[in-house]
Amino acid sequence: MTTASESELLTRVGPGTPMGNMMREYWIPALLSSELKADAPPTRLMLLGEKLIAFRDSDGRIGILDHRCPHRCASLFFGRNEEKGLRCTYHGWKFDVDGNCLDQPNVPAHQAFPERVKAKAYRATERYGIVWAYMGQRAEPPPLPCFEAVMIADEAERNQFCVQRECNWLQGLEGDIDTSHFSFLHMGAMTPDKVDPTSTGRYALINPAPEYHVADTDWGTMYAAYRPAEEQSTYWRVAHFMFPFWTIPPDGAFTDHVIARAWVPMDDTHTMFFHVSWKKNTPGLRKLKDGSQIPGATIGNKFLPNDTSWLGRWRLAANTSNDYMIDRDAQQLDNYSGIDGIHLQDQALTESMGGIVDHTFEHLAVSDLMITRTRRRILQATRAAAEGIAPPGVDNPETFQGARGGDFVSANTIGWLQAYSDEMRASKNPTGTLRIAAE
Template sequence: MKSRKDSEDLTRVGPDTVMGNFMRQYWIPAAQSSELEADGTPMRLMLLGEKLIAFRDTHGRVGVMDHMCPHRNASLFLGRNEEGGIRCIYHGWKFDVEGRCVDMPSIPPAQCFKDKVKAGAYRVAERNGIIWVYMGPRQEAPPPLPQVEATLLPEGEVDISFMMRSCNWMQALEGDIDTSHFGFLHVGHLDPEDVPPGHPLEHTASERAPQYHVRDTPWGTNYGAYRTVRPQTTYWRFANYMYPFWTQTPQGDFPVNIQARAWVPLDDHHTMMIFWRRRVPNLRNTNEPLRHGQPLGGSRPQPDFHPRGTGWLDRWRVVADETNDWLIDREAQRTNRIYSGIDHIGLQDQAVTESMGPITDHGREHLGPGDLMIARTRRRALQAARAFAETGQAPGVEQPEVMMGARSGYFEAPDTVEWQAAYDEQMRHAERATVPAPASAPAPALAMAK
């Protein structure tokens, strides 16, 4: 970053910050629908540095609002979720999912002024098992929901996982747009001789210093990392950053790899990673057995999570963290059974990004050619946020279909094909998720389309 102000504008997300105001123009995935039950316990929810509560009312509608009652600031997290609204336990004032005060039992009827009181509430939508929150100013006519392709898949066709990370959103996100680290952090212990031909890790194991092409796109930034793998053949890995906090990684065959991650800032120092990945029968992935059937070291399927708590940051917390050195196994590291010594690919990323501190000091970095996508993405995100501050225009908000131009994955192509042409050719033959019908029409079941 060129200056400390650049870094602060990029990383700070609270109200009235450059990046925070920018992110509030977009719908934000906030929770799984299954986390809230009708008339069930309210949930503390932190988003963009704001302390909120979420609850599902008697009729199944979700409310997301400021946790402080507008009467005397007592927390509505303590409230009674009952009969179509949430009632503050201090004086019994009750609010519906839109924040309207619907009952003031502590006030004599002749003096009731409930029509003049409103809790700060945000617009909410649900789609395919995810609760989305719009925190921007357009409460009467919010923008359409995003068309990040993986989020369009119905629940039965996609796996969705959550994991909180204790660091800033941008440094968490950057691991997804840095393909060269894969050959070290995740598979540095892998002997190329152990990788059978056609394995997804064949080329990553044999050439750990890829070269990059990077470009600006309508959705953000796009890279093509390339390696020459045989005469006249190039192995490509494409990935994307999409406004304001989305990524797509190249871990899958390009034509069928419908996946995305949202790196949702809870506050400046904590991020919720939400991962959508299409279920594909016999999908090739990096966990495929190596020669002689042995598994890849360090590829434990799932991390361990703490039980869900009720605090602002008590959802989807992994057990491995700085207090226990991310459960690093030094013996596995010394013997090269696991390059990092950490037995889970996601935890490996978690450890290195959290080890940088809550917000990394960009002034101490020495970026190289392999960091071109990271540098471009930082600049692109910062430019878009500052442009919004000046013009009020946020890319992809009014034209969410531009996000459908983004796809990630790997493939081989003749070395005579220019990199963007290779990407476009793969897109023409990729399987696509269908876009939902407009809200005014009945929503059909989503299906895959060629």
């Protein structure tokens, strides 16, 4: 059981917290590149409990600053993004993307001191459609992440989107490393005779209670849920947790399943979910045997219009205020949850736990082995980081390239790590990155 003190350590991410400090050692996805236009108004950005503003200057460079002007603490959200900097509209002080003060127009020239004033600024960069922030204390930031899903250079081949979730980052993330809920929340109204007979995902309906192998890895943790398949073979669903808040879910054919998800804490009770994947992925079980879509198994999300509030980005139209548009009639017929959409089904259930779930109320089972192992791994790394030990993969992110998720069938004479390594070697890699097979 996760104790109250462990839960506090796992879920609190603000400045000065052990978890927040550990996460700040990594580059963090902050926004989609498409959210910032040159010389456009700044955007409010809530990240790890800090109120920030983000903007793109005249040269296309990105600034991520504390929203408070260091003069009188008026919010720079109301600033003018102009001529390679952001000008506070209270007294006209101007700052560049690095926080340097460029101008103090309300101070006589002979008494100005711009060289002694600096706005709090975080390192920012962008690559392949994502704006990254480094919020740690290092003079030189660590290398950027380089696992498959974030290295797809061709915009036409990558799928990226964000969704805000109104709950703690950990309960959102744990939904991605919990394999057995697939057979219920998403597919509970289906039986094997109803679905696409060519999909390996049908084995999850034949046997909804898999057994597990779980292990610590250099990048975090991994599991392989396994069930009997055809004669002398085993059906595997493999997924990963990667520090500090990434997952690689199992729902898709392993051979081309290039995907990752970041569960980035906005604050303790709000999370920004970043999805990145290869468009040529073969999706998991989605079709009935006649080729039509399984009821409720849609993928797309419908959003409310973004607004300029601290929590105003990427909110779903179906949400707690309308019970996620649950259809109770459909729930009794062919949609187990009554909620339309794979992501929305997950969102409804993880948000229903509350802003931060009371972990002392849980009764975990063998089906939660990956969750308990991952919590332990995170706790160990967080405590070690507090003692000055670099968190996993910060300085050598290439080790994360050993992680790939998905499902496959192999001969049951092969051990799980060997089966995983064989699939890694046989799989497609669209990114040009080196992949390291587990041994």
